[in-house]
Amino acid sequence: MTQPATLASDYSNEVAQEPIEHRFNPYTGIAGEDFAVLAGDTRNTSGYNINSRYDPRVFDVGDNLLLTANGFAADSAQLISVFKNQLEWYHFDHNKALSPQSAARFIQHLLYGKRFFPYYVYTILAGLDEEGKGAIYSFDPVGSYEREQCRAAGAASSLIMPFLDNQVNFKNQMDPASHGTEKRPLRYLSLEEVIQLVRDAFTSVTERHIQVGDGLEILIVTKDGVKTEYYPLKKD
């Protein structure tokens, strides 16, 4: 039996029974033909408090890989620092860059290694595969993963994901020329289209989700390296 807390503050018994604090921010990864983007807002919240307006959580971890782990912020920081550290060892041991495919399998091992006391995070990895095509890998907290064309995770994922299904994978879209009998054929989106899509998604979600706002940071990986773009969002 738990004892009632003796004082009303944020050190109350609510925290006592939970070793984690939910702090979901939305993240979106979209893969293109020769690029991949990983974007997230920069607001850090706990409960109804805004802790920080600029706390970027999408990281360029080296080797043209972008990584974000979203959920419990301390686990996320831990996972990313372990990954970065192990990446350095990989370089010492093998003297070559880590491919996204290998990075994804490694992240699975990191996550599954804590299967019975998991890192409470939803992870997205972005990079370019051996053919130079954009690759997005998404994970659940215990390491199940798959490669996808696009993925939204975190706070407003239920708002963003259907939008991406429709706009990236053309779900429920018909080819107008066929009078609604043929599916709209799939094609890769251009970088400009993807950036516009991500910005639209985040400005819309800012309106509907209280934990989303302040700023949008988009990291873009191409064969020439990683580029960062920042767009302010509403601060309310």
Added chain:
Amino acid sequence: MNHDPFQWGKPLDSVYGPYNAKIAHATNKRTTNIKDVSDFPTMHTQQPMITGTSVISVRYQDGVVLAADNMGAYGSLMKLDDVERIVKVGKDTIVGISGDISDMQHLHRILDDLVVEDRYDMESDHLKANHVHEYLTRVLYNRRTKMDPLWNACIVAGFDEQGEVFLKYVDLLGVTYTSPALATGFGAHLAIPLLRKKADTDEDVKNLTKEDAVQLVKDCMKVLFYRDARSLDKYTLCVVEKSTKQIEIQKDVKCEDMKWGFAKDISGYGLPQL
């Protein structure tokens, strides 16, 4: 007459019968008996005991102002009225700690050990604010992972290796973040909105002078004393200043210009109704 002094003053068994250990679940068995103890898992801190309330801090154009009051509360009792909750670690760091006071003292000890270790190894001072923050984060995150947390929220301020001003938060879960204005506990609700009026963005910070920042923090401490029942009007105020590379610590600062005129009109709460 029973000549066993341990039996003196106790109800006589011959009159009242033997003591009934079932009363109030009392037991006369040793609880170190393994069979009894195994009913409980290992017990860790589930709640803080004596607590310190908010720590508040704000960046200004040339550094950071940080303040924490001197109270240790045991529930609603003011148990301690002269605790120092701002700890200086080495030359370049101060740490403001809220939450459990005994855990704070443990952290203080750990940080002192860190300073001693640093002095053994290094010819000059290498322990900077960012190192202290990272170390605290590791300690707190590991303890929460053991499900045995140190019940504190800390704000670390000072200088990093480049001599730049450093300000970052870390709490009992190992969560860290930074912002122009940071506060723990009630301060996160009451002081942050006031601090953000003057220091919401980096641009605001560039325009905030030391005098204004100190006044702002003093005003916040006053509001916290008005509205946070577990707070004191006596506090420590620190100023981290980049241009002089100094950390100035002012102790026993009192809340000034308070207005309690409304208090005489308050009735109820057991007082005679007007």
